[in-house]
Amino acid sequence: MPSKIIQVREYTVKAHKREIHTRIFNFVCKKCDQPTQRETFGVRPLYCERCRPPQAPKKSAVPLRTRKARPMTYKSDVDLANSL
Numbered sequence: 001m002p003s004k005i006i007q008v009r010e011y012t013v014k015a016h017k018r019e020i021h022t023r024i025f026n027f028v029c030k031k032c033d034q035p036t037q038r039e040t041f042g043v044r045p046l047y048c049e050r051c052r053p054p055q056a057p058k059k060s061a062v063p064l065r066t067r068k069a070r071p072m073t074y075k076s077d078v079d080l081a082n083s084l
């Protein structure tokens with residue numbers, strides 16, 4: 001299948017309700033080897049909820065911009081009071 005790169009514009013989606021189709025999988029966790037059950041969106045999960053909590057904290061890839069524009073300080077050898 002041919003592939004190409006397209007530009008996707010940024011957009012915001014309002015909060016809304018959506019019907020999603022989930023399935024309950026019975027499987028063995030890859031990490032702890034325990035038989036477990038987990039509800040997912042169609043893809044068979046690999047890990048149980050203990051090994052991979054559903055709401056794992058996301059690591060932000062974007063570094064916070066902490067740099068602030070500083071007011072410029074000019075140093076001058078000329079004493080303004082004497083030059084007037």
Ligand SMILES: [Zn+2]
Binds near residue numbers: 030031050
């Ligand atoms: Zn596990």
